[in-house]
Amino acid sequence: MKVHQLLLGILLSAASSLALAAQYKVANQSEYEIAAQKLSAGDTVILASGEWKNFEIVFKGKGTKEKPITLTAETKGKVVLTGQSNLRLAGEYLVVSGLVFKDGYTPSNSVISFKYNDKELANNSRVTEVVIDEFSNPDRFESDYWVALYGKNNRFDHSFLRGKRNKGVTMAVRLNTEASQQNHHLIDHNYFGPRPTFGSNGGETLRIGTSHYSLTDSYTRVENNYFDRCDGEVEIISVKSGKNQLKNNVFFESRGTLTLRHGNGNVIENNVFLGNGVEHTGGIRVINRDQVVRNNYLSGLTGYRFGSGFTIMNGVPNSPINRYHQVVNAVVENNTLINVENIYLGAGSDSERTATPKDSRFKNNLIINDTKKSPFSVFDDMSGIDFVDNLVNFEPSAIKQGLKKKSVSLRKDKNGLLVLKGGKYGAQLDKVLEKNDAGPNWYSKADLKKSFDSGKVIAVKPADSVLSETLAQAQSGDVIELASGEYVARKILAVHKTITFKAAQNAEVVIYPERSSLFEIQNLGSLKLQGITISGQRSPDSSGNVLIRTQKWGMYNNYDFIMHNSKIVDLDINHSFHFFDAGARSFADLIELQGNEFINITGDLLRLNRETDDLGIYNAEYVVLKNNKFDGVQGVLIDLYRGGRDESTFGPHLAMTDNTVSQVGLGKRNKLDASIRLHGVQHSVVENNLFNNSELIKIEHTVGDPQTYIRNNVFKNTEKPTAVELVFKQTPTAIIEQNEYK
Missing domain, CATH: 3.80.20 (24 nucleotide stem-loop, u2 snrnp hairpin iv. U2 a'; Chain A)
Structure with a gap:
């Protein structure tokens, strides 16, 4: 009898719970506001399909683990938020799904924020299968986030973020108060679609923390995400906190690196970097203490310096919190690097960054280049890194100890990755995330451009x-x-x-x-x-x-x-x-x-010089002049300007080859007294050109390790090119050679 009464009580309780859960289908913002005021655990709000313009959603409530409060679309992908729209959620156990943000931009500092205000945050909540597509502020330098994670134990998953064009991190994990620290967030199975080159600092795709709170642990997990051509700046992911795990992610033809910029004790494991020879594709950059880089696969990466395939940096002695802390106790093991052009050790070594790595090990890595050329560049004393039993197919030079040269035979595994037959070296990955396994399955990843x-x-x-x-x-x-x-x-x-x-x-x-x-x-x-x-x-x-x-x-x-x-x-x-x-x-x-x-041109040819506020901004990434004839251009042929001391960008780049330049730059209104002025340009090649009776070339180096080559040109009745270093007191690094002067 007692058993029957107990079962009856359970059934009545369940029925009562179901009866209390409400479902609200709303067709406009007024109806939503009414429904939002009476939400309780287990309730669901359904937005009717269609366009919702200028809709600033506030979604608040206290659900439970068993009975979350849900905001969703009538049909996933058919609820489109346009104009100046955004979403703020605050409370406990909230779930949002199926929404699309496009054809507009946020009026606040984020499109989706896991807080209502500084006191009301979201915890134990989830945003899933949400799309933010080309939802950028029309002022490129008006900064915002697309997703800002606050609170604790939140999840952002199976979502689609593409085409952020204005300043600011695409997705940021914020640790600015104790309520958002040691947060244990999960970011998984998202598609981070192409982010265009920004041409300045502030173009990261994901940032975890900031330098102010970088000695605080976040415990954020970033797993099974697909980063597709995320080119905003040199840092694709900027880790600025501790105890995070970044695992099983794929970086496809993305220019830049996963950078351990601040914070200690992070684990980078089982990630795949596929550069396919695209310029400036990079891998992993290591700074700070107790970092673990294990079982990652890096292939076809062309980047150099801070954007190289693999980088261990020098630190600043007794570094302030916002500079570069010394690498201590780093573990780099069982990684595979195939056709990675550059491995930089002691990168950034200068009069400030003098603290070399210590108590670290580099072990059981597989490094293979088709060119059989060593990718290592060493810029300081690397005795603090113990190189142990690494297998390579080139003659060790910059680093010799712990690199074992051997002819190897590689095979493709079930994921299409190259692995060593029967060896202990390099990465072994069970499964590699496919592009179609990230993001919502109902939204197309086809390119828009x-x-x-x-x-x-x-x-x-x-x-x-x-x-x-x-x-x-x-x-x-x-x-x-x-x-x-x-x-x-x-x-x-x-x-x-x-x-x-x-x-x-x-x-x-x-x-x-x-x-x-x-x-x-x-x-x-x-x-x-x-x-x-x-x-x-x-x-x-x-x-x-x-x-x-x-x-x-x-x-x-x-x-x-x-x-x-x-x-x-x-x-x-x-x-x-x-x-x-x-x-x-x-x-x-x-x-x-x-x-x-x-x-016959009385003015200038290419005026790419508008960003003179010296904030690291510039007007063009690649400028290519090939096999042209320039005759009687009174002004400057090219004025390409990038000012400031920021080092977060790739360009500008200039390639000028096989041109004929006659009577250029001689007009009285040419205040530069030059045929070409390159200020702060990061990569310049001027070769096989004829300069006849023209003004000279002026090179002005600033920061960022610029590479300038002026070679195999003929200068007739034209002064020799000049190069100056405007920031560092050193001999100009421009290579001016094998030119003919008549």
Whole structure:
């Protein structure tokens, strides 16, 4: 009898619990506000499918482990938050799922925040299968987070974050109060999609802690996440706290490194770094005490210095909390490095960073390069690292002890990774995360950006307004093919899509702009010109015209500008008629000029010099000039500027080869007295060019270990290039050699 009464009591209790759980389906913000005021354990709020514009969600409540409070979409992926929207959650055992943020940006400092205010945080809560896609502030230097984790024991999983373009970490674990420290968060199975090169500090994808709280332990676990082309800056992940575990993650063609920047006792294990030879792809950078780097697989990484495939840094003696603490008791073992171009030991060694690693070991690692060239570069005394039984296929040089050279035979394992047959060396991974296993399965990971010439071809003939009308109707990726004849551009052609203007085969095409500019590259725009002549003869008779420019302010999408086999003539209707001018805060992934002629220009050719506030910001990542003819450019050919002392970026890069430069830089308004000025440029190659009766090349090195090569050029009636070091008192490091002076 007592048993029956007990069972009856349990059933009645369960029924009562079920009866108390409520489900609210809401169709607008007012209905949500009403429902949100009466939530209790076990309740669910369902947002109706559709667009929710300018919706700042506050989701608060106290659920339990068995009965969480849930906020979800009627259909996952069909609830789209646009405009100025965000989400704040606070309380206990909350679950959010199925939402999409796109076509807008957060009005606050985060899109998703695990707190309502500084006193009300979320604990034991979960955000899962949420999408934040291109949800960036239109001011590139207005900083925010996309996800800010506070509180304790929270989980962020199976979500999709792509395309953050403005300043600020994509995802941050915050330890700024005791209530968020030793937090035991779990970040797992997320897809961190492409983050474009930011061109300044502040482009990390994930940061755990900050330097202020870096001696505090976080106990955050980052597991089974896929980092796809996360290129924001030199630190993909910046660990700035202790006792974190980063395991089983995949880094695919991501420029930068997983950096143990601050904090002690972190474990980096079972991760896969696949660079595939992409420039600046890096691996792991070690700083601080008690770090463990074990059983990781690194392949095809090309990065160098702080962004190299593997780096152990020098520290600062008695370092302040925000600088570089000495590496002590690091364990680096059973890692595989295949075709990793650079392993830097004692990186950053200088008059400040003099504390070399100590009490550390480097053991049972497998290091194989197809070139059979040693990847090691040693910048200080490495006797504090015990190198034990590492297997390599090259002749040890910079490091000899503990490296055993041997011809090896590698095979592919079930994951497609190269492993040593029957050996104890290198990484052994049971399973490697697939791209499709990260993020929600209902949201496409296909790239959004249209490439040049990927759309339809639109054939046009000369006619009034044909250029502007055709451009307005074209779709991103289309090619506007011009038949022979003269085209008069009566309007500035606003380019806010990826578009190509191309002369038809064997066509002779001349465009005459009648405004102060012919093209303005605007947000979302990229421009390619091919086989076209552009003449300034009908341009306004006023100073300061610019043939091609970006919009003057407000671009937050990176752009490309490419011009091949074209001719630019007679930009001389008045003084200071420039060819290309980048607006402030605009950023080009690529500017490429190849096979062109530039004749009679009273201004500058490439003005990439707008970021003179010296914050490490610059206007273009790659500038390529190949096989062009420059004749009679009165201003500077290239003014490429990156000021400040920040070391978090990759560029700018300049490659200038096989060009003919005549009568360049001699105009009286050229205040630089140079044909080329490179200030703070990180990688420059100027080779196989002819400079005839032109101003000299000026190189101004700042920070970041710049690499400059000026070689195999002919300088006729042109002064020798000059190079200066503006930050460090040292002999200029630019390599100027094998040039001919006449």
